[in-house]
Amino acid sequence: MSRYIFRRVLQLIPVILGASAIIFFILSYSTQDPVMMLLAGTDPTPEQIEMTRQQLGLDKPIVVQFFSYMGGLLRGDLGVSYNSGRPVFQEYIARFPATLKLAFWALFVSVLISIPIGIVSAIKQYSWFDNFGMTFAMLGVSTPNFWLGLMLMLLFAVKLGWLPSGGYGGLEYLIMPAVTLGTSQAGLATRMTRSSMLEVIRQDYIRTARAKGLSERVVIIKHALKNALIPIVTVVGFQFGHALGGAMITETIFSWPGVGRLMIDGIHKGDRPVVIGCVIMLCIMVSVVNLGVDIFYAFLDPRIKAGYTK
Amino acid sequence: MNINNDLILDINNLVVHYETMEGTVQAVNGIDIQLPREHTLGIVGETGAGKTTTALSILRLIPDPPGVIKSGEILLDGEDILKNSEKKMRSIRGRDVAMIFQDPMTSLNPVHTVGDQIAEVVRLHEGLSRSDALKRAGETLEMVGIPAERSTEYPHQFSGGMKQRVIIAIALACNPKLLIADEPTTALDVTIQAQVLELMKDLRDRLGMSMIMITHDLGIVAEVCDEVAVLYAGRIVESGTVREVFKSTMHPYTEGLFNSLPVINDKGARIKPIPGLMPDPIELPEGCAFHPRCPYAFDKCTKETPELRYFGETHGVACHAYDQDGFKLKRRG
């Protein structure tokens, strides 16, 4: 098992390296010249421009820049923000707790909604509850979360005044962002739970379980759900990885000071080190969470575990 | 019909339909089965004849929807289980009546150990503690010829034949009065088939169980069963002791089944398959469902459904041909 994990981590390295390279090269060929953005408002002489370029290391060949950047990444050095002058890594770490908090509570909301609705919809296929649940899920996957967030804000902050419209603080600040992100994740997760459960409850071993005289509750929870969980965990894990990397849209709407907003602000300000750093960190987060999900499979399905240890 | 205390199972006029979007599937159309204690009944027929539906009815496990038990009574130990509450039914399943399913590869839950899957049924019905139940699971495994240590293994670590043994262990863990085996050996290799069959016979005799053996293999019937019922399109067309049905076959369909078997000691003989296919259970032909394929069919067969009538104590046959005096199947001549 630990050998498997080790191997998977090793396999992750080229993927992260490759993804970082893609991101780095794409963003380095940006049409926006960071030097000009940095010096905007002043009236720079060509010498000033050249000097800034040298200071930023942008005069070197792109490949050299990339490798020195990757070297920095390994040491936790993602360069310095053009705007604040602070190390990008520090800024990222400073924003990370807010993102973690949002991602966790969104996951909570999503699981709380999707798993029960998905299970009941599958058991009572084609019932009114199923229709209702699937309509909800369909609306969930079809509603852009920026709009959902704004509508919640319109209702609960503007009209009713129950919740603050944005910012960071106690529970009242968390509710709307978590619900916005969680509900939009729940749509897909509900559909996945239902289809996975439908697949499993048709299996012969469910009939065996019923023939033992087990109650329907035990049949569903002990025998069906554990088998149905793998695709569900995949989807939920994927969504959690994304949210952990920064829920750009939700954070933007509610002025939530997470890494997603750090990145979007960076884009608007042409702060290239911040953007590259955030995007690469996000990719790493997603990959690591996916790896975690893969390892978690082993605890769900002994066949997968057997495959790992081989 | 008077209640007979010697019968473990007494099914009267059972009708089961599946109501689907395409139409009503008439799976079982008025079946009577009487099974004396410690006897073994073979139910024979082609795929779709209603064998599995009949078996699942006894456990009341017909998938509903679309399946509906339209009428009839199923007396288990003299008690009509169709009147039972679902809760009462659950206490019968796995304790009084156990079932072995056809495909061992898919009938065990892949994410629980086999020991757990056996212990579960013991804990449920006998209220044993977890550790006692696991010990019992080990003993049951030994009984079916699997070392008790393997109870901590998962189904994927067992071969097909071994899986079927595990399923038998699950079924027998609570000493059921009645065991229903639905084609228990169809999915297995021939050599393994013989072993599993031998095991089942042995355990049945040792535990004094009654058994229903569902199969399409007449050889298995001859080997394991006391009585046999031949099913066609949801009806019993012929029933009796194995000897009666095998030695003095009376129904044209049963005859057709025997003629479909290769004969080893007569190399010149050709297999004579029954022409045509099973009728669509949504649109059963009028009259006797077998008449379109029956070489003896005459007018009446297309109009009236034949009732089972008895020749002697136990030998029943549902065929109009016996209205004609001195009618005999060709096979017997």
Place this chain on the structure above:
Amino acid sequence: MSKNVVTANSVGSVSLKRKKVSRSSEIWMRMRSKKSAMIGLIICSLLILVALSAGFLVDYQEDVVTPNIPERLQGPSMEHPFGTDSIGRDIMARMIYGARISLCVAFAAVIFQLIVGTLIGAVSGFYGGKVDDIIMRINDIFASIPNLLLAITIATALGHSIINMVIAIGVAGTPGLARLVRATVMSVKDQEFVEAGRALGGNDRQIIVAHLIPNCIPPMIVEGTLKIARVILSTTSLSFLGIGIKPPTPEWGNMLSGGREFLRVAPHITVIPGLAIVITILSINLMGDGLRDALDPKLKR
């Protein structure tokens, strides 16, 4: 006996023929029997019609981009059924043009993905071995970057034109599609009719054209339809974040975004384009689900 065989055979061939002729109509019948799919289809058709006739319905210069400050922030009225925005432009007129832009971007991006993704996936799946290894390695690296993020990265680098948006979103969605095509090709490749085609002396090109592509088309249609919905979501998300198509070009996402600061005084600027996005995506998804059910005989009950 022999007579029986003959009749059985002829019956078989007749029913086979009938099946072939009616396959598409059978799919259509199944589609039609699903109410939600039909509703989706009707709404989609209406949207496309509106998008196509936008030029006849409104004048771009006058109605869509020219500010009209005196009439700013008006709620829905007879004159402006959807009200006006922060600089007095008629929201309905902008929405009609916005439909054209959103749908154009969506179709173009999906076509881009279908062409590039199919090419990559088909080559990879068909040849297998080393070619497959290398292509899929690279594909996986692209796929490891979340969709929206890759789109943001490319859009940031390229700038904000409509064409750049198509490229950004097109590239971002390609790796997933390539994987799907590859899986489909691999599953079809090993089937007997392909081997039969090979045994009959067909070359690679013939087999690809005659067997692989036709078998890949049904999943592609479904995937393509659902992709349009996802692409609209991405496009509007990018515009909302200010990384996509910029005002004054009317795009549903940037219209909605433009209404954010007026949420208190003029919520309709945000509500209406959002509703339009939801309805569009919803109807495409309903249609896609219906198509999938209709095309996949395995799901038929």
